[in-house]
Amino acid sequence: MTDTTNNDYVAKPTPMIIQILRGIALLRESPVGLLGGSIVAFFFLLAILAPIVAPYDPNLPILPFALPGTEGPNGEYFLLGTDHLGRDILSRVVWGGQRVLFYATLATISAYIVGIIMGLLAGYYRGWVDELISFVANVILSFPVMVLYVLIITQIGASGANIVFAVVFASSPGIMRIVRGLTLDLRTRDYVAAAQTRGESGLWIMLVEILPNARGPLIVDACLRMGYTTITIGALGFLGLGLPPPDPDWGGMITQTRSFAGAGFAHMTLVPALAVSLLVLGFNLLADGLREVSIRD
Numbered sequence: 312m313t314d315t316t317n318n319d320y321v322a323k324p325t326p327m328i329i330q331i332l333r334g335i336a337l338l339r340e341s342p343v344g345l346l347g348g349s350i351v352a353f354f355f356l357l358a359i360l361a362p363i364v365a366p367y368d369p370n371l372p373i374l375p376f377a378l379p380g381t382e383g384p385n386g387e388y389f390l391l392g393t394d395h396l397g398r399d400i401l402s403r404v405v406w407g408g409q410r411v412l413f414y415a416t417l418a419t420i421s422a423y424i425v426g427i428i429m430g431l432l433a434g435y436y437r438g439w440v441d442e443l444i445s446f447v448a449n450v451i452l453s454f455p456v457m458v459l460y461v462l463i464i465t466q467i468g469a470s471g472a473n474i475v476f477a478v479v480f481a482s483s484p485g486i487m488r489i490v491r492g493l494t495l496d497l498r499t500r501d502y503v504a505a506a507q508t509r510g511e512s513g514l515w516i517m518l519v520e521i522l523p524n525a526r527g528p529l530i531v532d533a534c535l536r537m538g539y540t541t542i543t544i545g546a547l548g549f550l551g552l553g554l555p556p557p558d559p560d561w562g563g564m565i566t567q568t569r570s571f572a573g574a575g576f577a578h579m580t581l582v583p584a585l586a587v588s589l590l591v592l593g594f595n596l597l598a599d600g601l602r603e604v605s606i607r608d
Contacts, residue, residue, distance in 0.1 A: 376393065379392040541594070
């Protein structure tokens, strides 16, 4: 915690790597957070090692409608079965996880960059700057999020870059409101007044004095938003507006095979659906653990 009793104190941000290591150490105190972090780490590890872990090319048709545990004619083994085109589901889930995590991470980071900039400006300068940014944010937030996603994607087309743009457009106003509220509180602290007395620029004060001291709630919210973004990518894929085929996408896998679920091939839809649910659960548990640790700290 920053000491606010000394007006001459200058807040010095802790290096990011130290913050991460400290957070991992504190997370050991929360079984829920540790479980969530393990699930998230497992999926990220699978995504990184996809070329090694995936047994087959995710787009290679081998044996259609193979049930889990089926052996192919040439010695292939399908642990999770295949889909209607004969593509190995395990390989598609692993590669699909890589795509989902890449775009979810990129979209969340981009939304935070935009939201943090807007929130810092609105909360620190207030006045007409705050009124203008808050008005724009409130207009965007007045629309249902999924409606915004569908409208944007249908207008500009389905692609990874466009999904990132849609998430940034729809999510950054919510992040702005969180950052704005934190900034309004932190701008009244003594260390901010001391920096202003020294003649530091507004940019320096926002990035060095205010933002590092607002990181706790933002990290928790970022974990939750990663889960929301994962669901968004899956939902868009289910609606046919997600990552373009033939490369695997969990939502696309569900919508492509749902018609076969009632014919004894439920594994085609259950496996990617469970992958989405488990990853989102991991992010939610991780956020709960971080919140629990921050309260104790």
